[in-house]
Amino acid sequence: MRAGTRIVGALALLLAGAAQAEDGYRLWLTAPLHQAAGTGVAVLRATPTLMLAKNELATRLPAGANVTLATSGDAAVSALRLPFATLGDEGYLVRPVTLAGRPTLLVAGNTDRGTLYGALALLRHLATGGTMANATLTSTPKVKLRVLNHWDNLDETVERGYAGDSLWDWWTLPDRIDPRYTDYARANASIGINGTVLNNVNAKADSLTPRYIAKAAALADVFRPWGIKVYLSARFSAPIELGGLKTADPRDPAVAAWWKAKADEIYRAIPDFGGFLVKANSEGQPGPRDYGATHADGANMLAAAVKPHGGIVMWRAFVYADTDPSDRAKQAYTEFKPLDGTFADNVLVQVKNGAIDFQPREPFHPLFGAMPKTPLMMEFQITKEYLGFATHLAYLGPLFQETLASKTGRGAETVATVVDGSSEGHRLTGMAGVANIGRDRDWSGSTFNQANWYAFGRLAWDPALGAEPIAREWARQTFGTDRRVIDTAVTMMMGSREAVVDYTGALGLAHLMATGHHYGPGPWVDDLKRPEWNPVYYHKADRNGIGFDRTSTGSDAVAQYAPAIAKRLADPRTTPERELLWFHHVAWDRTMPSGRTLWQDLVAHYDRGVAYVADMRRRWDGVRDLVDRERWEKTATYLVVQEREARWWRDASLAYWMSVNGRQLPPGVDAPAHDLAWYKAQTFRYVPGHYD
Incomplete structure (x- = not known):
């Protein structure tokens, strides 16, 4: 009763102020x-x-x-x-x-x-x-667990967060319950999200101490009436850091006993605690492989600790080696495929949509369809780490839909039917989204970023829903009933992600961003310690061509897909054009389906991306008098930023490619505004969402 009374009172106050201005706080619940x-x-x-x-x-x-x-x-x-x-x-x-x-x-x-x-x-x-x-x-929801992963740190910063500090005020919890916690839960319930992981996958062991368990319990009390369970990211080495043990080997009975006791402690405070999310043996995080054990050994040990309480373990498959692999894209498949069927029945293996790292476009991850005895949980990134942060308008519904609709090559099976369990008979199913939510008044850094949170929830409920109907549904609830505004917003949204792909790296190019903060272009970077951290590792551009050969003459990553898919991807003539350079090293002069050369086509994509952003600006200008002032002006300002940065991406990239291939731009194409040295000299500090 208290939760319901609290939200109605908060909304009454909120809506009284909304008569004067709309600032985006109400999300799509307007x-x-x-x-x-x-x-x-x-x-x-x-x-x-x-x-x-x-x-x-x-x-x-x-x-x-x-x-x-x-x-x-x-x-x-x-x-x-x-x-x-x-x-x-x-x-x-x-x-x-x-x-x-x-x-x-x-x-x-x-x-x-x-x-x-x-x-x-x-x-x-x-x-x-x-x-x-x-x-x-x-x-009826097709996916059982529909979960937001918050990459929120205990110091209230957010890794890859572009909407201000963490929503969780860890310092004042559990004493002060911010009304925003209720509003957050209400928004999630409205789109069917039923779980939230409170802390970063790069976890601190402190999250499992009594002090922080009490804080998590306070949030669980707020979320419970809205149908939302809380989960915690668990640091694998916590038995050493908190328990004083000398090892975190999952096969050690003392380690298993420590985790069982810790799980019991958490469930005493949070009876409906959902379970653990684990990032292990990736990017320096500890894990079972430190002790010669497998991912299944680690996951199953934790699963046994939470199983008596009905809990689950979400074990991330995002791994790659500390030494130069033949192809980073192969790492997760290589480590996890042999473990199919060895995970406990309350374990989900959480797999990113693509094999690298949330790039603007990646082919679907080859693990989908390759582990029929193991429930695979989809992991999407809602926060736009590689798609322009909060300031670029990039509606991710088409990205989510593109992945979910991909056929695995095993009959009629799609990624969606793997995720929802229907193709392989799994009852434990899940979809996770790395949240884009922060303490900004509009929650996500901009109005249109809210649509990505919304689209994730709707597609997690039903992966068959279309990106365009979801966009229209969101726009109608967000901006009102004026058809001109709705049509304008939906038109802008539906091509926006493709525009970002065009001006950051089309035709299957990926991982071309600057170092660390991932802000802006850096295709020239080649001096980082680990080879697979460098953009040159991924594009392999030289005087003759560009692209990563993942066929049998290269890394043979295509062999990780089902035979029907592998056969199609092994031949550049049958590889989808949008993924061509992901799978093949292609000559600059290769004739493309457009009749242009690859070089000419690539240049055209850059120009198309910039032009799309300019067109979004014109369209948004056309509804200036039909949208409330605050949200219109913030969006308009960000579109100016996006157009400037799209041109920066385009010009810096073309300047670099020309330095490599020695080719001129096609006739009539504008030259970059500066020389390559100027673009290489650009440096940025204190970029949002990046923490050392």
């Missing part, structure tokens, strides 16, 4: 409040979650609405014999019925959480043009 008078919302059982649902509906439904909130176990609802059997724990149905002789719109699920999702879905239906008269809805 539907106006209605007078409660004349609106009837009945609850058959007064639980904290159902009362939250009631408060949401009572303040937003149009006058005259008559709604009943219930669960399938309520006697009156059970007598209706409605199709609850397929809804699981979180599905819902909304439909007109007659209860106790009165017509009403029933919102119900098998659990309180399902009913809450149904109530929020009804509000989304109304906010996107639906009516009470046609509100017959039903949906």
Whole structure:
């Protein structure tokens, strides 16, 4: 009850101020409040979650609405014999019925959480043009765990965070409960997110101390009525750092006993604690391989500790060697494929969408479809580490959809059917998104960045939803009903990610950014300690051509895909053009499907990317008088920044490629604004999201 009362009060204050200005705080939940008078919302059982649902509906439904909130176990609802059997724990149905002789719109699920999702879905239906008269809805999530990974540090900085400091005020928790924690939970519930990992995967052992467990428990108390569990990233060496042991070897009984005791301690404070996320043996993080053990040994030891409590372990597959491998893209497959079928039944292996590291475009990770005996959890990056931080408009719905729709080469199987478990029969399934949320007033650094948080949640609920319908759904809820604004926003969004690919590295190029902070171009970098840290390692440009040969004449990474996919990717004539240079070293003079040479095509992509940003600026200018001033001006300002930085990427990259290939620009193409030495001389300190 207290959580529901708290959010209604906070919203009333918020909306009173919103009459003067809109600053993005309300996210996509901008539907106006209605007078409660004349609106009837009945609850058959007064639980904290159902009362939250009631408060949401009572303040937003149009006058005259008559709604009943219930669960399938309520006697009156059970007598209706409605199709609850397929809804699981979180599905819902909304439909007109007659209860106790009165017509009403029933919102119900098998659990309180399902009913809450149904109530929020009804509000989304109304906010996107639906009516009470046609509100017959039903949906069940296809993915069980829909989780945000916060890369938030205990000093309240955020690794790869571009929206201010951490949302979690660790210093004042658990005493002060910021109202934003409730608003965060409400926003997540509205798109079906049911879990949050509170701390960075580059974890500190301190997160597992009693002091910080109490802070996590306070957040769990806020999130629980909204159907959200908390998880913690666990540092693998914690038994040494906190427990005084001499080893963290997962095969050591003392280590296993320490983790069991720690899990018991956490569950005493947080009875519904979700479990652990682990980054091990990657980028200097400790792990089981330090002791000659496998990833399965480490994951299973932790899984045994949390299993009595119903907990799970999400074990990241993001690994690469400390020495120069033949191809960094092969590392995860090489280490994890042989372990298929050896993980405990409460372990998910969390795999990034591509084999390198959240690049603007990567082919789908070859592990998807290669480990049929192991549940694989998708990991997307919502925060735009390589797609322009907070200031570049890049809607990631198309990136998420592109990956999920990819066929693995095993019959009709797609990445989505691997993730949702339907192709391989797994019941434990999950999708994680590295959050883009911070303490900025608009949560994500800009209005359009909010769409990526929204799209992740919607696709985690149902990977078959389309990027364009989701964009339209978000725009309608965010900007209102004016069709010109909605159409403009959706048009801008749908091509925006491709534009970033064009001006940062098209045709399969990747990892061309500057060192460390990843801000801006650095395709010339070749002096870093480890070879695979250098952009030259990935593009391999020389006088004759460009691209990474991953065929049998090179690293043979194509062999990690199913035979049908591998055969197609082994031949540059059948490799998708968008991935050509990812898999092949190609001559600059190769004739492309456009009829141009590869060099001419690459130049055209750079120009197309810059032109798209300029077109977004023009389109946004066209709705200046139709969007509230604060959000319009911030977006307009960032589009100016994006166009300037897109030109910087284009000019610096072309200057470098010309220094390598000795070719001139095609006739009529503008030369870079400066020489290569000027671009190489640019240095930046204190870049957001980068912490040593």
